[in-house]
Amino acid sequence: MSLRPKNIPLIHATYKTLLARYGEQHWWPSKSGAPWEIVAGAVLTQNCAWRNVERALDNLSALGVSAPQQLLALPPEALQEAIRPAGFFTQKSAYLQNVARFFTDHATEYSAPCTTTELHTRRQRLLGVKGVGRETADSILLYAFGHPVFVIDAYTRRVAERHLAIPQAATLPYDTLQATFMDNLPQDTRIYNEYHALIVRLCKDSCRKRGCACGV
Numbered sequence: 001m002s003l004r005p006k007n008i009p010l011i012h013a014t015y016k017t018l019l020a021r022y023g024e025q026h027w028w029p030s031k032s033g034a035p036w037e038i039v040a041g042a043v044l045t046q047n048c049a050w051r052n053v054e055r056a057l058d059n060l061s062a063l064g065v066s067a068p069q070q071l072l073a074l075p076p077e078a079l080q081e082a083i084r085p086a087g088f089f090t091q092k093s094a095y096l097q098n099v100a101r102f103f104t105d106h107a108t109e110y111s112a113p114c115t116t117t118e119l120h121t122r123r124q125r126l127l128g129v130k131g132v133g134r135e136t137a138d139s140i141l142l143y144a145f146g147h148p149v150f151v152i153d154a155y156t157r158r159v160a161e162r163h164l165a166i167p168q169a170a171t172l173p174y175d176t177l178q179a180t181f182m183d184n185l186p187q188d189t190r191i192y193n194e195y196h197a198l199i200v201r202l203c204k205d206s207c208r209k210r211g212c213a214c215g216v
Contacts, residue, residue: 022201059081071100150196152174
């Protein structure tokens with residue numbers, strides 16, 4: 001998109017400031033760090049606080065679910081009851097089943113290194129799974145499979161609007177704001193991972209939805 005901001009030096013500078021302030025965050029905040037747990041968490045966290053996602057993931061773990069095939073083997077009622085703490089459990093159980101079917105066939109492919117063009121293709125295919133939007137897809141690609149994509153969420157928009165001098169950050173299309181970050185950062189999975197985690201930390205710490213005392 002030709003209207004996207006190109007040169008925003010505050011993006012990289014603020015990453016360094018936040019890293020110096022908070023240190024490495026070692027995200028995604030899952031217990032095992034296993035790809036499937038991250039995939040399931042990315043679906044469950046839609047419109048849900050992470051503490052409730054953890055309760056749902058713990059319930060799945062107690063049922064012996066640590067892979068997509070095991071989730072698909074659960075009776076629908078058992079799956080819905082397990083993820084009830086994450087809210088919208090009927091809808092999310094269907095989404096989880098869709099994603100589980102997809103990664104039953106494609107997990108090895110998505111774990112493999114790829115070119116930028118191949119990554120775009122993988123992202124588009126993932127977006128074709130019902131229940132997977134851009135934020136969910138990019139969280140899966142970045143955190144579960146280690147691909148260099150920058151995640152945009154409400155926290156990212158808040159910080160971009162207040163601190164990064166990105167015009168109309170709150171209303172820019174997702175892909176436009178994502179490209180703005182990626183244009184102004186090294187293409188580095190570790191940086192994308194840490195930066196998003198640091199933004200979340202800042203917003204929970206002081207850059208809140210109502211009121212801000214960030215000092216960034």
